[in-house]
Amino acid sequence: MLSSSWLKAALVVDPVMISTSGDVLVGPSVLAGFLEELLPMTDIVTPNIKEASVLLGGVPLKSVSDMRTAAKLIHDLGPRNVLVKGGDLPNSLDAIDVFFDGEEFYELCSPRVNTRNSHGTGCTLASCIAAELAKGSSMLSAVKTAKHFIEAALDYSRDMTIGNGAQGPFDHFLALNINQSSCRLNRFNPNDLLLYAVTDSAMNRKWGRSIAEAVKAAVEGGATIVQLREKDAETRDFLEAAKVCLEICHSYGVPLLINDRIDVALACDADGVHVGQSDMPARLARTLLGPEKIIGVSCKTPEQAHQAWIDGADYIGCGGVYPTNTKANNRTIGLEGLKEVCLASTLPVVAIGGIGLSNAREVMKLGAPNLNGVAVVSALFDRECILTETRNLHALVS
Numbered sequence: 001m002l003s004s005s006w007l008k009a010a011l012v013v014d015p016v017m018i019s020t021s022g023d024v025l026v027g028p029s030v031l032a033g034f035l036e037e038l039l040p041m042t043d044i045v046t047p048n049i050k051e052a053s054v055l056l057g058g059v060p061l062k063s064v065s066d067m068r069t070a071a072k073l074i075h076d077l078g079p080r081n082v083l084v085k086g087g088d089l090p091n092s093l094d095a096i097d098v099f100f101d102g103e104e105f106y107e108l109c110s111p112r113v114n115t116r117n118s119h120g121t122g123c124t125l126a127s128c129i130a131a132e133l134a135k136g137s138s139m140l141s142a143v144k145t146a147k148h149f150i151e152a153a154l155d156y157s158r159d160m161t162i163g164n165g166a167q168g169p170f171d172h173f174l175a176l177n178i179n180q181s182s183c184r185l186n187r188f189n190p191n192d193l194l195l196y197a198v199t200d201s202a203m204n205r206k207w208g209r210s211i212a213e214a215v216k217a218a219v220e221g222g223a224t225i226v227q228l229r230e231k232d233a234e235t236r237d238f239l240e241a242a243k244v245c246l247e248i249c250h251s252y253g254v255p256l257l258i259n260d261r262i263d264v265a266l267a268c269d270a271d272g273v274h275v276g277q278s279d280m281p282a283r284l285a286r287t288l289l290g291p292e293k294i295i296g297v298s299c300k301t302p303e304q305a306h307q308a309w310i311d312g313a314d315y316i317g318c319g320g321v322y323p324t325n326t327k328a329n330n331r332t333i334g335l336e337g338l339k340e341v342c343l344a345s346t347l348p349v350v351a352i353g354g355i356g357l358s359n360a361r362e363v364m365k366l367g368a369p370n371l372n373g374v375a376v377v378s379a380l381f382d383r384e385c386i387l388t389e390t391r392n393l394h395a396l397v398s
């Protein structure tokens with residue numbers, strides 16, 4: 001029995017061989033077909049520890065280390081990605097899943113939820129991964145979002161009485177019933193890219209403002225995500241300012257990313273980083289930051305956009321769309337270049353470069369697939385009143 005979905009040419013397979021209740025659901029002939037025909041064409045397979053054991057001929061899995069070995073061995077059978085789910089791992093307080101993409105291992109950890117309403121969890125997880133891939137997420141992001149959804153749904157449904165069996169399903173419609181702000185279902189929401197405020201230390205100096213003052217005005221005005229792009233700040237000053245900005249942003253529910261400086265992002269526990277083509281490679285940034293943080297990558301070409309997806313980025317920044325004085329020697333790619341990258345990208349895109357009140361609507365009207373918003377430096381921060389400029393720009397792109 002399979003739970004699978006073809007979306008954007010992605011095959012997600014949950015090998016439903018042993019149910020949550022422990023029943024064995026497949027015989028040897030199905031297993032042979034599974035191993036020989038299905039796995040080699042699969043983008044991701046999501047066995048639980050008992051299923052992983054069956055796929056590997058019965059080897060027992062007793063620890064996270066065993067799960068890593070199993071993920072590698074199952075990967076050798078052909079699927080491009082493997083998620084070994086550790087919800088049933090004995091003696092573990094947390095639900096630890098091991099994700100392996102052929103190069104890196106990620107341990108995805110969430111608190112174990114004690115509930116009888118866990119029936120069908122694996123099928124829902126696989127379907128959620130497929131849905132996230134169809135929305136343009138990278139594989140790692142899709143897995144993380146799906147895991148967050150399952151965790152939130154289990155927690156939400158933990159005390160419900162659904163059906164008469166020993167186990168019930170969880171409530172799949174929780175998003176309709178709960179206050180979203182009290183339960184963050186998505187780690188990264190591509191809609192956050194709508195109005196992306198990118199700070200500039202020289203501009204703040206020119207106008208006599210601290211980074212924190214500038215950031216506060218931007219989030220008050222409606223910025224939906226903020227990046228600290230402090231090119232000439234001393235590390236200590238940058239770190240202290242980042243901590244203050246993080247508090248301000250989080251009090252508005254806005255994520256804060258750090259430009260280039262993975263060390264600063266780690267030190268202040270920022271929501272993520274933005275890296276360029278000559279900065280720390282996104283793949284390494286992902287390894288350093290772990291699966292939970294947001295990673296954006298600057299891309300000017302479809303090839304770079306594809307690589308960003310492979311590397312586990314969450315979004316791409318594409319530009320300069322128009323000429324800009326903010327970044328020296330930056331090639332302008334125009335609306336045509338932006339559209340080409342958007343069409344090729346499997347990740348959400350934010351346009352950047354020379355964007356302001358006079359042309360933001362033109363960019364959004366391009367209607368390019370995956371284009372989620374505009375990133376702006378001077379049109380917000382090289383102005384007398386950041387609050388007013390942000391409000392006006394927000395009204396224009398909304």
Ligand SMILES: Cc1ncc(COP(=O)(O)OP(=O)(O)O)c(N)n1
Pocket residue numbers: 196198227229259260274275276277279296297298316317318327350352375
């Ligand atoms: C959202 C966004 N997109 C692109 C960039 C440019 O980043 P990078 O190429 O690393 O150049 P610098 O910002 O470091 O000059 C960005 N910062 N943000």
Ligand SMILES: Cc1ncsc1CCOP(=O)(O)O
Pocket residue numbers: 319320321323324325326327330352353354355375376377378379
């Ligand atoms: C950082 C960056 N990357 C590409 S263009 C650019 C500068 C954007 O600044 P502005 O919004 O002032 O044109």
